[in-house]
Structures are given as structure tokens and as C-alpha cells.
Amino acid sequence: MxxxxxxxxxxxxxxxxxxxxxxxxxxxxxxxxxxxxxxxxxxxxxxxxxxxxxxxxxxxxxxxxxxxxxxxxxxxxxxxxxxxxxxxxxxxxxxxxxxxxPAVTADIAVDDPLADVVAKLAHDEQQTLADTAAALDTVQLGAAVTALAAARRTDIYGVGASGLVAQDLAQKLLRIGLVAHAHSDPHLAVTNAVQLRAGDVAIAITHSGSTGDVIEPLRTAFEHGATTVAVTGRPEGPVSQYADHVLTTSTARESELRPAAMSSRTSQLLVVDCLFTGVLQRTYDTAAPALAASYEALAHRHAPRGGKSGSR
The missing domain is CATH 1.10.10.10 (Winged helix-like DNA-binding domain superfamily/Winged helix DNA-binding domain)
Structure with a gap:
């Protein structure tokens, strides 16, 4: 492109x-x-x-x-x-x-004992991860990893629960020395997307595939020549029209006591971890020292100061 x-x-x-x-x-x-x-x-x-x-x-x-x-x-x-x-x-x-x-689990009832809630949630989380892994297109994933590893800059868009996932990916990329920004404010997202060019990457994270606040900056980034990626549970949704690479997530069944945002975030985080690990592999010579430096800086920050063993 x-x-x-x-x-x-x-x-x-x-x-x-x-x-x-x-x-x-x-x-x-x-x-x-x-x-x-x-x-x-x-x-x-x-x-x-x-x-x-x-x-x-x-x-x-x-x-x-x-x-x-x-x-x-x-x-x-x-x-x-x-x-x-x-x-x-x-x-x-x-x-x-x-x-x-895998077996199909029953929905969580309002009078379920906590032990049953834990078991059902754990099973649903496992099923969501397994479904996402089974459906994830590794060709599309590999192409997205290649673009991220070589990107001058990466912008990531997400709102609500997807915004938390966007922040997670941005922080991971920053810790290995890459330039990455997460945007949950739609106005800032668009104004930043205008600055993207060929060699940059824009990632939209939206379970529904139709979140306007995420689609608009991705469209802007696409029109300015950036490589675009959609992480979505609805690959036929509008967001995919402006995505060079589509990574499909899966979710457990939604119920009154388990909103879709909870299960969709689980699958989105798996895709984010796959992206990050792939980039880490591709850029290991520079990423490993950067990651080690960030660990050392955090360890030094939390070390006791002035000979004291703790803080009040």
C-alpha cells in the first residue's frame, strides 16, 4: 500500500x-x-x-x-x-x-455458590482463549508483527474495555524501545492519526467492529498511508474496511452476570500478547536490552532508600 x-x-x-x-x-x-x-x-x-x-x-x-x-x-x-x-x-x-x-458450560445463576462461579468463569475464560487461538489467522498475525517490528511509530485506538487493552499493548511496546501511543479520546486519536505516514502502524481494537470512535482514526491513518490492523470479534464489521490485516477474537456467551466486555477483553489480551511476543522475537537484539533496562529501573525505584527496610 x-x-x-x-x-x-x-x-x-x-x-x-x-x-x-x-x-x-x-x-x-x-x-x-x-x-x-x-x-x-x-x-x-x-x-x-x-x-x-x-x-x-x-x-x-x-x-x-x-x-x-x-x-x-x-x-x-x-x-x-x-x-x-x-x-x-x-x-x-x-x-x-x-x-x-470442550463441553459447553451453563450460564452463571444469581444464586450460584462462589465455588461454582469460579469454576464456570475459569472454564469460560479457557474456552474463550482456545476459541481465539483456533480462529486466529497466523498469516495475518505474522504480517501485523512484521509491520510493528519495523514501524517508526504505532498508534493504538480503543475505548472502554478495549481502551485498557490498547494501553496494555502500548506499554509492552514501549518497554522494548518502540514508539507507541494508546488513544481512548476520539479527538486526540484522529488528530494523531493525521500525522501517520507509510512506515507507521495504526491498530484499532473493537469487539463489535462498529465503534465509530475507533473506526474514524483508523480510516484516517489508512488514508494517510499507514499500515492498519483491526483486532475485532466481528471481522465482517465496518472496521475491517480500513484494515490491511484483521485479527479475529472470540468471546464466551454473554449473560446478565457476565457482560461481553469481560470475555472480549480476555481474547483481545491474548491477541495483544501474540503480537508483542512476535515483535519481541523479530527485534530481540534491541528489545532484550531495553526490556532488561526497564526491569532494572523499576527494581531500583522500588528498592528501600536510606537504609530503611520499608516505608510508612
């Missing part, structure tokens, strides 16, 4: 998810589907063995939809056609029979 480029890139070519990532894909995309497509997606994820044995006509009859809806759903989930989806369903069914597929 050159600095004069202002036409949004087309959506990344769909990559058929591996069988274990199918349920994660359904959870991620279900909110963007029509009701009839949701029925198809939820049916195949809930009973992969039974659906793998069905023809496209049989699945349409079982879900009360049309053959065209079944095919559209398969394509939205990342498969070239229904035949490819059936093969993935057979693979997922084999995983479940071997005991390698």
Missing part, C-alpha cells in the same frame, strides 16, 4: 476453519446472521455428527430453511461450499467422540 492509497482493501480471502474452530466461528458470527442462518449455524455446531450425515436438502429441512440459506451459511462460516462444511462437521464429531472437544 502506498501513501496515496485511499481505497479500502477488499475483505481478506476466507480461510476455511479447522474442525475445532467451527464452534468458535459460529459464536463469533451468529450475531451478524439472519435468524434462518443462525438456525443453520447453531444446528451444525450443536450436532456435528448428525448434520454431517445430511445432504444440503436434509439440513435445510431439519432447520426449516432453504438450500440457499444452508449454502450461504457455510460460506459465511468460511467454507467454499456445503461439501466442505460437511467434512469439517465429520472432523468435529470425531474430536467430540475422542473426548478432545
Amino acid at each position: 502506498t501513501a496515496s492509497s485511499s481505497t479500502p482493501p477488499g475483505p481478506p480471502a476466507p480461510r476455511a476453519p479447522v474442525p475445532g474452530a467451527l464452534t468458535a466461528k459460529v459464536r463469533t458470527l451468529a450475531p451478524t446472521m439472519t435468524r434462518s442462518m443462525q438456525r443453520v449455524a447453531e444446528t451444525v455446531a450443536g450436532d456435528p455428527a448428525g448434520c454431517a450425515a445430511l445432504t444440503v436438502t436434509g439440513l435445510a429441512e431439519r432447520t426449516g430453511t432453504s438450500e440457499a440459506t444452508v449454502v450461504r451459511t457455510a460460506r459465511l462460516l468460511g467454507y467454499p461450499g456445503y461439501r466442505d462444511l460437511r467434512l469439517a462437521l465429520a472432523g468435529l464429531a470425531a474430536q467430540q467422540q475422542s473426548g478432545r472437544a
Whole structure:
């Protein structure tokens, strides 16, 4: 992409998810589907063995939809056609029979004992991380890492819970000697995005993929030639129109006692850690000394002063 480029890139070519990532894909995309497509997606994820044995006509009859809806759903989930989806369903069914597929947990009830709450949250966190790892496109991740490692400057946009994740990434990059800034104020984000050029990187973090305060600075950065990255739970959302690289996150099911912001932040932090670790690998010769220096500075700051063993 050159600095004069202002036409949004087309959506990344769909990559058929591996069988274990199918349920994660359904959870991620279900909110963007029509009701009839949701029925198809939820049916195949809930009973992969039974659906793998069905023809496209049989699945349409079982879900009360049309053959065209079944095919559209398969394509939205990342498969070239229904035949490819059936093969993935057979693979997922084999995983479940071997005991390698995770179980689905119940929602947290208002009268659940704390021990049950801990167990359910821990399971959901693990499931969210596993789903995100399974669906994460490592080609897109590698391209984003390459851009970050060579960037003159990186701006990261996020609001609310995503703003905390943006701050986390910026602080990580700063500690290995890279120039990075996190922006949660939309006005500051846009005014800074105007200064970006080719060789810079802009990252938008938004679970919904439609947060205007995040999309606008990313669009501005894109139009000024920066390499742009979207970390989102909705890869078909508006933010992806201005992203050179899209990194998809997953979330656990939202409930009254577990808002989406909690689970989405878990998956976003995993992607951030993947980005940071990749950059650290690429820039190890300069990053390792910078990281060691930051540890030493913090250790010195917290060391007792004046011979005293502690503070009042």
C-alpha cells in the first residue's frame, strides 16, 4: 500500500476453519446472521455428527430453511461450499467422540455458590482463549508483527474495555524501545492519526467492529498511508474496511452476570500478547536490552532508600 492509497482493501480471502474452530466461528458470527442462518449455524455446531450425515436438502429441512440459506451459511462460516462444511462437521464429531472437544458450560445463576462461579468463569475464560487461538489467522498475525517490528511509530485506538487493552499493548511496546501511543479520546486519536505516514502502524481494537470512535482514526491513518490492523470479534464489521490485516477474537456467551466486555477483553489480551511476543522475537537484539533496562529501573525505584527496610 502506498501513501496515496485511499481505497479500502477488499475483505481478506476466507480461510476455511479447522474442525475445532467451527464452534468458535459460529459464536463469533451468529450475531451478524439472519435468524434462518443462525438456525443453520447453531444446528451444525450443536450436532456435528448428525448434520454431517445430511445432504444440503436434509439440513435445510431439519432447520426449516432453504438450500440457499444452508449454502450461504457455510460460506459465511468460511467454507467454499456445503461439501466442505460437511467434512469439517465429520472432523468435529470425531474430536467430540475422542473426548478432545470442550463441553459447553451453563450460564452463571444469581444464586450460584462462589465455588461454582469460579469454576464456570475459569472454564469460560479457557474456552474463550482456545476459541481465539483456533480462529486466529497466523498469516495475518505474522504480517501485523512484521509491520510493528519495523514501524517508526504505532498508534493504538480503543475505548472502554478495549481502551485498557490498547494501553496494555502500548506499554509492552514501549518497554522494548518502540514508539507507541494508546488513544481512548476520539479527538486526540484522529488528530494523531493525521500525522501517520507509510512506515507507521495504526491498530484499532473493537469487539463489535462498529465503534465509530475507533473506526474514524483508523480510516484516517489508512488514508494517510499507514499500515492498519483491526483486532475485532466481528471481522465482517465496518472496521475491517480500513484494515490491511484483521485479527479475529472470540468471546464466551454473554449473560446478565457476565457482560461481553469481560470475555472480549480476555481474547483481545491474548491477541495483544501474540503480537508483542512476535515483535519481541523479530527485534530481540534491541528489545532484550531495553526490556532488561526497564526491569532494572523499576527494581531500583522500588528498592528501600536510606537504609530503611520499608516505608510508612
